[in-house]
Amino acid sequence: MATFKHISSKNADYGAAEQYLTFEHDEFTMKPTLDGNGRLVLRDDYRISSLNCGDEDFAIACMRSNLKYGKNQKREDVKSHHYIISFDPRDAPDNGLTVDRAQQLGEQFCKEHFPGHQALVCTHPDGHNHSGNIHVHIVINSLRIEEVPLLPYMERPADTREGCKHRCTDAAMEYFKAEVMEMCYRENLYQIDLLNGSKNRITEREYWAKRKGQAALDKENASHAAAGEPPKVTKFETDKEKLRRTIRAALSSAVSFEDFSGKLLQQGVTVKESRGRLSYLTPDRTKPITARKLGDDFDRAAVLETLTQNAQNAARATETLLPQQEYPHSIKDRLQRNKAAINAPKNDASQREVVQRMVDIAAKKAEGKGKGYEKWATLHNLKQMAATMSVYEESGFTSPEELETALAAANTELHETTGKLKAVESTLREKKDLQKQLLAYIKTKPARDGLRAQKTEKARKAYREQHESEFIISESAARYFKAQGISKLPASKALQAEIEQLTREKNTLYNEYREKKASVRELQTVKGNLDRILRREPERGKGRENER
Numbered sequence: 001m002a003t004f005k006h007i008s009s010k011n012a013d014y015g016a017a018e019q020y021l022t023f024e025h026d027e028f029t030m031k032p033t034l035d036g037n038g039r040l041v042l043r044d045d046y047r048i049s050s051l052n053c054g055d056e057d058f059a060i061a062c063m064r065s066n067l068k069y070g071k072n073q074k075r076e077d078v079k080s081h082h083y084i085i086s087f088d089p090r091d092a093p094d095n096g097l098t099v100d101r102a103q104q105l106g107e108q109f110c111k112e113h114f115p116g117h118q119a120l121v122c123t124h125p126d127g128h129n130h131s132g133n134i135h136v137h138i139v140i141n142s143l144r145i146e147e148v149p150l151l152p153y154m155e156r157p158a159d160t161r162e163g164c165k166h167r168c169t170d171a172a173m174e175y176f177k178a179e180v181m182e183m184c185y186r187e188n189l190y191q192i193d194l195l196n197g198s199k200n201r202i203t204e205r206e207y208w209a210k211r212k213g214q215a216a217l218d219k220e221n222a223s224h225a226a227a228g229e230p231p232k233v234t235k236f237e238t239d240k241e242k243l244r245r246t247i248r249a250a251l252s253s254a255v256s257f258e259d260f261s262g263k264l265l266q267q268g269v270t271v272k273e274s275r276g277r278l279s280y281l282t283p284d285r286t287k288p289i290t291a292r293k294l295g296d297d298f299d300r301a302a303v304l305e306t307l308t309q310n311a312q313n314a315a316r317a318t319e320t321l322l323p324q325q326e327y328p329h330s331i332k333d334r335l336q337r338n339k340a341a342i343n344a345p346k347n348d349a350s351q352r353e354v355v356q357r358m359v360d361i362a363a364k365k366a367e368g369k370g371k372g373y374e375k376w377a378t379l380h381n382l383k384q385m386a387a388t389m390s391v392y393e394e395s396g397f398t399s400p401e402e403l404e405t406a407l408a409a410a411n412t413e414l415h416e417t418t419g420k421l422k423a424v425e426s427t428l429r430e431k432k433d434l435q436k437q438l439l440a441y442i443k444t445k446p447a448r449d450g451l452r453a454q455k456t457e458k459a460r461k462a463y464r465e466q467h468e469s470e471f472i473i474s475e476s477a478a479r480y481f482k483a484q485g486i487s488k489l490p491a492s493k494a495l496q497a498e499i500e501q502l503t504r505e506k507n508t509l510y511n512e513y514r515e516k517k518a519s520v521r522e523l524q525t526v527k528g529n530l531d532r533i534l535r536r537e538p539e540r541g542k543g544r545e546n547e548r
Contacts, residue, residue, distance in 0.1 A: 002091075002191055004180045006168050007082040008142075010075070014059035017080060017139045021048060021122040027211070047103040048122040051110060052145065058120050062141040065118065069163040071143050078142050081168055085109065085180060086127065086135035088190035095189050097134055099125045105183060106136035113176060114140050116148040117166060142166050150439045152496050160443075175496070178503045185510055210238050240294060243269065243280060247298055255311040260303065276300055355387045355522060356380075358529045388529040391522070400530060407523040414516040421509040428502040434484070435495050441477035442492070444470040 009017070024033035024041040033041045053061040062080075066072040072079050085106060091097035103123040110119050117140040127133045142165045150160050153175035158164045177194035184191035213236040221231035237245075246267050254260035261271050268283040278300050279288035291299040359377040369377075397403050447470035454460040464471055481489065 002088065002180055002184045002189060002194075003086045004173075004177050004194060005084045005086070006173060006176075007084075008078045008168065009080045009082060010078055012072070012079055014062045014080065014141070015057075017082070018048075018058055018120060021120065021124075021137055021139070022046060043124065045099065045125050046122055047099055048120065049103070049107060051107070051119040051121065052116070053118050058118060058139075061118050062143070065141065065143055065145050069143060069145075071163070071165065072141075078165070080142055081140050081166055083138040083140075083176070084135055085138070086133050087184075089132040091189045092132065092134060095187075097187075097189060099123050099134060102134045102136055105187065106138060109136075109179070109183065110138050110140070113151065113153075113179065114138070114166070115151075116144040116146040116162070117141055118143075118145065140166065150443050152435060152439065152492075152499075171496075174500065178500050181507055182503060185507060191507065206238055206240055210236060210241070213238065239282070239284075240289065243282060243289065244294055244298070247280065247294075251303065251306050251310075253310070254307055255314050256307060257304070260307060273300065278303065355391055355525050355529070356384050357525055358384045358388075358532050360532075384529055385533055388526050388533070391526050392530065400527075400534065403523070403527055403530065407520070407527055410516065410520045410523055414513070414520050417509060417513045417516050421506065421513050424502060424506045424509060428499065428506060431495065431499050431502060433480075434486075434490070435492075435499060437477040437480045438489060438492065438495065440473050441481075441489070444474035444477075447471065448474060 011017075019032065019040070022043060024043055025031065026033060035041050050058045050061075056064070071077070087097060087102060103121065106121045106123060110121050119141070120137070120139040122137045122139075123134065124137070125132075125134055127135055144162060144164055144166060147162045148160050153169070153172040154160060155169065155171065159167065181191055181194055183189075217233065217236045221234065224231050246269055247264065250260055250263035250267070254263055264271050264280070270281040270288075272279050272281065272288060278291040278298065280291070280294070280298075281288040296302055358381045361374060361377045361381070364377065365374060392403070395403075395406070397406070447467040450467070451460060451463055451471075454463050481487075
């Protein structure tokens, strides 16, 4: 689940960025770590490269460019932009992501989305929280040193000009997040929907407040333990975490908005609604905290949906229902529950062990396997036999024929999802091709307007020769529009919104495809193991057919 983060810096010392990337720093104070001799300590492992700096150091190249164009000379100027792509810790063991491959992806991302900027690209194999997440730092000089094509996130002509500065707008961040999701999909890496909000929105400031608060609490508890006193609190909570917990407690039992407001008021929290948005005021604050800063679970739509569900559950609980016989979960329910677990980190302690194929011991002995392998295979087959029967019974199957029917249905659903995914991918490619041609055509508008302003045929001919490259691009784009049957060009923003929507649909379908594919594989394994248990001879080629 790659994440994407942006930090702007007004620090005129460009060398500080490179120093942070290559030397150890204290995670709380952000000061460099020194050894016993007072020297900087290099990071254990990293990859770093510079772009558009020529043979010069990144800091020198940036300062030279700033002097050349007379930019970034004031204290309040944004001197550089720092982007961070952080990959899921599972990508290394599960999907083969390496530090070198992440560095290549970072360099490619920088070249495509920040052309014309001097940049540093550095990859670290682990984060400050030691979770094992490979992450890429991209630091760019805010000044652009060459003319670049008009990219989808750019809104003004100055965004492409040499000597102008990079702007990280909301539209740009949406575009970058969509591109990171596209990269994860292309590289078969874990991902989350970066374009939609999160249930708990943790800002950078809150994250570090929690880390520092927990460190201070641990230090205090250590002093209590040394004095023989038991610690009162072991987990530090920020004010926002406490507020989230209070709101969730009130939501769990409230059946109406008035009931919800009353329960919060009992805890000293006032909930207000303004322009369709909720905000929460705690006793120790004079300014309320908006739901947007807490997370999507606390906005008006989510709160009302929860209250409606609570009211329906309360109404059903009052009804007198006849006792109903409980049946095992259907295979569809069991295989489709908790779709979010596809992208969530796995917890081996809470998840059932994956069923594996049983081994044909006789065939392996014929291949020359010895007693040690036979002993292992016998124990393995016993474990998989128990796991197979557990899944078989849990799924509610009563005969092997029912299992075959479920496998055929799962295969059909997988093929349907694959077809939908390919259709969305094809449409997305077409839209991106159209966007590329449209942006190129818009870029040539000044040249086309200049041609119309020429009064004589001789002047028009000379003007076309002078701007030959622009007219070649515009005529190529015009031929593309004609071939596609496009008579009226779409608006750039509308086309970008359509591409973002298609990207979201593709990511959703991809997650569904991965889940259904895993379900089919599990059913195939259960069927193969069951056939071996029952000594049934599987039909030749059927398993291979199902896999396709």
